[in-house]
Amino acid sequence: MWLTPAEWQIVRFTLAVCALSTAIILPLGLAVAWPLARHRWPGKLLVETLVTLPLVLPPVATGLLLLKLFSRRGGLGQFLHEHLGMDVVFTWRAVVAAAAVMSFPLLVRSARVGFQSVNQRLEQIARTLGASNARVFFTITLPLAARGIIAGIVLAFARAVGEFGATIVVAGNIPGKTTTLSLEIFETVQLGHDASAYRLLIVSALIAFGAVWCSEVLMKRSALR
Amino acid sequence: MFRFPGTIFIFAATLLLQTANGAEVNVYAAASLTDVLKEIAANYEKQSSDKIVFNFGASSILARQIIERAPADIFFSADEAKIDILQIGGLIVNDTRRDMLSNSLVIVVPNDSKLAIASPNDLLTKTQKIAIAEPRAVPAGIYTKEYLSGLGLWEKLKPKIVPTENVRAALAAVESGNVDAGFVYKTDADISKKVKIAFSVPIEKGPAIRYPVAIVKESKNRLGAENFLRYLQSDNARKLFERYGFIVKF
Amino acid sequence: MKLEIQQLTLHLKQFSLEVNADLHSPRTGIFGPSGAGKTSLLESIAGLRKPETAKISLDGCLYENSEQNYSLPVRLRKIGYVPQDDSLFPHLSVRRNLLYGTNSKSEHVTFSFDHVVDFLRITPLLDRDVRSLSRGENQRIVIARALLSAPRLLLLDEPLTALDLKLKNAILEQLRFLHNEFGIPMLYVTHDHAEAIEICEEVLMLESGKITARGRPIELLA
Numbered sequence: 193m194w195l196t197p198a199e200w201q202i203v204r205f206t207l208a209v210c211a212l213s214t215a216i217i218l219p220l221g222l223a224v225a226w227p228l229a230r231h232r233w234p235g236k237l238l239v240e241t242l243v244t245l246p247l248v249l250p251p252v253a254t255g256l257l258l259l260k261l262f263s264r265r266g267g268l269g270q271f272l273h274e275h276l277g278m279d280v281v282f283t284w285r286a287v288v289a290a291a292a293v294m295s296f297p298l299l300v301r302s303a304r305v306g307f308q309s310v311n312q313r314l315e316q317i318a319r320t321l322g323a324s325n326a327r328v329f330f331t332i333t334l335p336l337a338a339r340g341i342i343a344g345i346v347l348a349f350a351r352a353v354g355e356f357g358a359t360i361v362v363a364g365n366i367p368g369k370t371t372t373l374s375l376e377i378f379e380t381v382q383l384g385h386d387a388s389a390y391r392l393l394i395v396s397a398l399i400a401f402g403a404v405w406c407s408e409v410l411m412k413r414s415a416l417r
Numbered sequence: 418m419f420r421f422p423g424t425i426f427i428f429a430a431t432l433l434l435q436t437a438n439g440a441e442v443n444v445y446a447a448a449s450l451t452d453v454l455k456e457i458a459a460n461y462e463k464q465s466s467d468k469i470v471f472n473f474g475a476s477s478i479l480a481r482q483i484i485e486r487a488p489a490d491i492f493f494s495a496d497e498a499k500i501d502i503l504q505i506g507g508l509i510v511n512d513t514r515r516d517m518l519s520n521s522l523v524i525v526v527p528n529d530s531k532l533a534i535a536s537p538n539d540l541l542t543k544t545q546k547i548a549i550a551e552p553r554a555v556p557a558g559i560y561t562k563e564y565l566s567g568l569g570l571w572e573k574l575k576p577k578i579v580p581t582e583n584v585r586a587a588l589a590a591v592e593s594g595n596v597d598a599g600f601v602y603k604t605d606a607d608i609s610k611k612v613k614i615a616f617s618v619p620i621e622k623g624p625a626i627r628y629p630v631a632i633v634k635e636s637k638n639r640l641g642a643e644n645f646l647r648y649l650q651s652d653n654a655r656k657l658f659e660r661y662g663f664i665v666k667f
Numbered sequence: 668m669k670l671e672i673q674q675l676t677l678h679l680k681q682f683s684l685e686v687n688a689d690l691h692s693p694r695t696g697i698f699g700p701s702g703a704g705k706t707s708l709l710e711s712i713a714g715l716r717k718p719e720t721a722k723i724s725l726d727g728c729l730y731e732n733s734e735q736n737y738s739l740p741v742r743l744r745k746i747g748y749v750p751q752d753d754s755l756f757p758h759l760s761v762r763r764n765l766l767y768g769t770n771s772k773s774e775h776v777t778f779s780f781d782h783v784v785d786f787l788r789i790t791p792l793l794d795r796d797v798r799s800l801s802r803g804e805n806q807r808i809v810i811a812r813a814l815l816s817a818p819r820l821l822l823l824d825e826p827l828t829a830l831d832l833k834l835k836n837a838i839l840e841q842l843r844f845l846h847n848e849f850g851i852p853m854l855y856v857t858h859d860h861a862e863a864i865e866i867c868e869e870v871l872m873l874e875s876g877k878i879t880a881r882g883r884p885i886e887l888l889a
Binding site: 317318320323 | 748754756757758816
């Protein structure tokens with residue numbers, strides 16, 4: 193085997209966590225991108241700023257905010273710990289949370305552009321043909337915005353795979369539990385295990401290629417058939 | 418038109434001149450030495466024109482930085498292995514190497530913890546997460562692993578271990594309450610107000626902890642480094658080390 | 668049909684659209700130069716644009732009453748709209764486009780898919796890619812799609828622009844008999860004399876947002 197079993201576990205873990213985080217932010221991201229793209233409403237600027245924040249803050253700062261939010265003392269973490277016996281900090285859940293928060297803005301931005309590119313005339317016509325708002329959204333808007341949305345998903349996934357700063361703060365680097373590809377590359381460099389570091393680097397590049405290839409396939413198959 | 422750039426130039430030149438006069442001594446030291454060395458340096462600077470600039474962190478990371486030719490003048494490590502690596506690489510001035518301090522390990526828990534931990538064995542049944550410095554590289558973690566392995570507990574406790582970047586990070590993790598317990602040096606536990614010591618590893622039963630120091634060969638301020646190194650072995654420094662709970666070996 | 672438009676006002680860039688009219692003819696034309704406000708009028712009736720004030724009802728059903736702040740949602744108005752610009756859904760096939768408005772929501776399907784497709788001669792186009800259609804083919808499909816949603820009223824905004832004469836005449840004929848064939852009244856916007864005379868029974872002249880004349884096309888336009 194070219195990669196050690198431990199390295200394989202890390203790759204599988206990273207892909208699983210990033211797929212999960214992307215799946216989680218998808219409905220939420222679309223729900224936020226849509227009103228941002230279409231309407232003007234009070235508080236819009238605030239939401240725009242909040243959504244962009246993880247993009248602009250240093251990742252470790254975002255990690256710190258997540259640490260406070262999910263800490264066992266006070267906040268969400270306390271609730272989860274006491275009522276559900278569930279911990280977030282220093283577990284895989286924190287990895288998902290960090291990946292989700294850091295990649296969210298990229299999805300929203302891309303999806304927003306996708307929505308903005310949809311000809312509103314077509315949505316109007318759909319309504320004259322009797323379609324409800326939900327039907328218009330799912331049968332007209334979404335398919336026509338598909339390019340932007342797919343690009344957003346791929347970007348978000350890629351960002352999740354590359355995520356480091358927030359992850360190491362809120363999830364730590366626990367072998368077998370929270371170690372992701374990025375964290376492991378960092379560790380192997382620290383320890384001087386350069387051969388391992390290069391192997392993992394190649395895997396990262398392959399994942400990047402894979403993501404771009406997927407997006408090309410999806411775009412070809414999407415909306416404009 | 419030339420006023421503004423001119424002012425900047427003069428300002429920059431002044432800065433450069435200042436650093437040239439009172440030289441800097443760059444000290445790369447283990448994280449557990451943060452508080453005691455800062456106080457020692459403050460005292461030193463009252464009687465010297467030199468300025469002590471610190472880089473605190475895990476000895477493993479610091480050693481790596483020195484290997485990459487980071488501008489260190491003195492290396493104060495928390496274990497011998499790291500200085501050995503540098504010595505083998507010809508990066509330190511061999512006859513300046515000194516064994517300075519020792520320390521002991523303790524198990525700490527958050528101040529408000531209700532867990533009754535009276536021995537390492539209790540960790541098995543009473544805790545879910547234990548923070549220690551990275552056991553593959555950082556001295557505090559290596560010592561802890563050595564100790565727990567000696568008790569036959571390491572493999573069983575491994576699933577609970579949360580490795581941190583350095584021993585102070587382990588301390589912080591315990592302080593935050595996000596882990597149930599942690600292994601740190603006694604000197605770290607003494608400084609923190611948010612943790613309490615649940616168990617002290619007896620010196621005779623614990624691993625042999627050594628803090629060696631040495632001057633880095635490529636130091637740009639050899640004289641300043643020698644002066645500070647001498648001060649570190651003075652009576653004033655000894656008193657401070659002991660006050661912070663270190664075991665003095667010089 | 669009975670389309671009542673009372674006190675409709677809408678501020679446009681250069682002037683205000685102000686319309687007060689009761690329309691009865693199943694083939695009513697709105698005639699005027701470009702920029703006269705014809706499209707805005709259609710959009711207001713369809714509910715795609717909100718006039719500042721208006722009271723609009725169709726066959727006794729209230730669509731808009733600005734005094735009571737009431738506006739019937741577009742999807743409930745059952746008004747077929749054929750705009751000037753391209754409006755076929757590019758991501759759906761011709762067939763799916765046509766069927767878009769024919770869902771469960773229509774309680775009564777007044778005429779069959781085949782009937783409409785036949786009448787507008789678009790049978791050979793059913794499996795074509797929307798983007799490969801010529802403008803003439805495009806327009807016929809848009810009209811068919813609107814018809815298939817069983818509307819109460821059909822609004823057509825200059826549907827024959829950019830078509831060559833031969834094609835125009837072919838479609839004109841179909842439009843003229845649309846009402847005969849399917850019983851659906853229409854409001855036909857144009858700036859072309861010949862079209863108005865050919866298709867409409869009654870014509871309203873719209874200039875700078877105001878109705879300046881009303882009557883039979885032969886009398887007003889010949």
